[in-house]
Amino acid sequence: MRMIFGMIGALALFACAEGAPDQSTYPTLSGDAPIVIAHRGASGILPEHTLEAYTLALQQGADFIEPDLVMTKDGVLIARHDRFLSTTTNVSDRPEFADRKRVQETFSGERDDWWAEDFTLEEIKTLRARQPYAGRSKAYDDQFEIPTFAEIVNLAIASGIGLYPETKSPSYHAEIGLDMKAPLLDALSGVQVPVFIQSFEAQILRELHPLTEFSLVQLISGDPRAVMAGHEPPLEQVGEYADGVGPYKQLLWAEPGLPSDFVERAHAFGLAVHPWTFRDDNLPEHYASSEAEIEAHLAMGVDGLFTDFPETAAKLRDAGNKR
Ligand code: G3P
Ligand code: CA
Numbered sequence: 001m002r003m004i005f006g007m008i009g010a011l012a013l014f015a016c017a018e019g020a021p022d023q024s025t026y027p028t029l030s031g032d033a034p035i036v037i038a039h040r041g042a043s044g045i046l047p048e049h050t051l052e053a054y055t056l057a058l059q060q061g062a063d064f065i066e067p068d069l070v071m072t073k074d075g076v077l078i079a080r081h082d083r084f085l086s087t088t089t090n091v092s093d094r095p096e097f098a099d100r101k102r103v104q105e106t107f108s109g110e111r112d113d114w115w116a117e118d119f120t121l122e123e124i125k126t127l128r129a130r131q132p133y134a135g136r137s138k139a140y141d142d143q144f145e146i147p148t149f150a151e152i153v154n155l156a157i158a159s160g161i162g163l164y165p166e167t168k169s170p171s172y173h174a175e176i177g178l179d180m181k182a183p184l185l186d187a188l189s190g191v192q193v194p195v196f197i198q199s200f201e202a203q204i205l206r207e208l209h210p211l212t213e214f215s216l217v218q219l220i221s222g223d224p225r226a227v228m229a230g231h232e233p234p235l236e237q238v239g240e241y242a243d244g245v246g247p248y249k250q251l252l253w254a255e256p257g258l259p260s261d262f263v264e265r266a267h268a269f270g271l272a273v274h275p276w277t278f279r280d281d282n283l284p285e286h287y288a289s290s291e292a293e294i295e296a297h298l299a300m301g302v303d304g305l306f307t308d309f310p311e312t313a314a315k316l317r318d319a320g321n322k323r
Contacts, residue, residue, distance in 0.1 A: 027301035029267050033320075035304035036313040037164050038062035039277050040081060044136065044308035047129035048088060049079035050144035054155055061314030064162035064196070066306060067152050070169070071178045076121040077149035077187065083169060084113035089127040090142050097123070107225070117176060121148065135281060149187050162194035166219070170204040180204065185212060196274075198246055201231045202238070209241040217274065219246040235269050244272035244303065251275075252300065256286040259300050267301065276306035278313065291316060 025031035041053025042060055054065040067079040084106075085091045091114045100119070103112045116124065128142040149165065156163045167180045174180075181204065188195060198217040199205050205216045218238045226232045238245055245266050252275055254260040266273045275297060280290040287293040290309070294316050297305060307313045 027299070028303045029270070029272050029301075030303070033317055034298055034302060035063040035162070035274070036061065036310050036317055037064040037066050037274060037304055037306045038310040039066050039306040039308050040068065041065060042308070042310055044280060046140050047131045047144055049081065049147070050129045051147050051151060051155060052140070052144050054147075054152060054161075055159075057310045058159050058161045060311035061318070062161065062310035063304070064164040064194070065152070065156065066164045066166065067147075067149060068166045068168050069149055069180065069184070070116045071173050071180065071183075072119055072121045072124055073117055074120045075178055075183065077180065077183050078116065078121070078124055079147050079149065079152060080116055081168070083116050083172075084111060085116060085119075085127065086113050087132040088130055089146065090130060091127055094127070117173070117178065149184070153187050153191060156193050157191065160193060162196070163188070163191070164196045164198060164217075166198045167201070167204055170199060170201050181208060181211065184208075188212075188214065196244065200226060202233050202241070203231075206241045215243040216241060217244040217246050217272075218242045220251065221248050222251050235266055235271065239269040239271060242271065244274060246274045246276060246306070249275040249278070249297065249305075252297065252302070256284075263301050272303035273301075274304040274306060275302055278305055278307040278309070280309040280312055 026033055028034055038054065038057030040048035041050065042056040043053055046053040046056055049067060057065050068081040069077045070080045070083045072078055080088060091097055097114060100114050101112060102115070103110055104115060124146050127146055129144045129146060130141045131138050153163065165184065167184065170180045184197070195214040196217050197208060197212070197214050198219055200219040200221060202218060205218055208216060218232065220232050235245065247262060252260055252262050263273050278290065278294055283290055283293060287296070290312055294305065294313055298316065305313060
């Protein structure tokens, strides 16, 4: 092995001496360019988790589209960030569904809402998506359907863009008799585009590990409640079943401007690092621009990042960020 590196070094010196292009690599785990993951599609521009938002993301140069997945009453995977529907659809304006509203206990406390698992796919398909964030355009509200995961897979196959699905609340879905693994793997069967499967819950990733060759990513919020519940194990355990980690971006910093050792430790366990979420319209105050924030993370060697504005990150990726 050492001899091979010696030969590569000699060749590199020769190439430089001859004026050949710079052969240096990115400070990522693989040395490849970091990937741009369109968080919920190009969700900064269009209503999140719609085929239109995913399509815009691929037009803007994203490498992957990210569908968060929940399940309908009849066991179909659909793209929504939350099981509740009031913030991202027009369900509250639909009188025929008024009696479906009910209170459920969630991770964040009690919530009175409409829930995806109380609706059939046919009913979900009558709803239209809305922009949930104040300050973003509502010009496209009430126009686009809620896509199924199968429809998103078809979009990826047709376009060649990678897929980065997240199973939302898999243990809750299992409790009510809705297994997420089988429909997820069925939809991905034979898919040739790059795929990462992610979750905040370690259990489903451990169960998927022997069932699939697709890369698995453990999301890490750092929330002590998730750690206590066993959902987010330490990095050394994550390496037993996953290929990467998706940390909340602040976990990468000891303090503003001072990197923590997170990326170094994850890379030491062979884990790629894909932090979230980068937003042009929600910039941490110590950065001069969203470009500066992304550059700071690329420089520390992240292997990719989730962003609501993939066009910004794709431009920086294309400009290069090498050693
Ligand atoms: O999946 C990565 C990132 O999206 C996690 O946060 O809450 O937007 O799904 P969330
Ligand atoms: Ca997500």
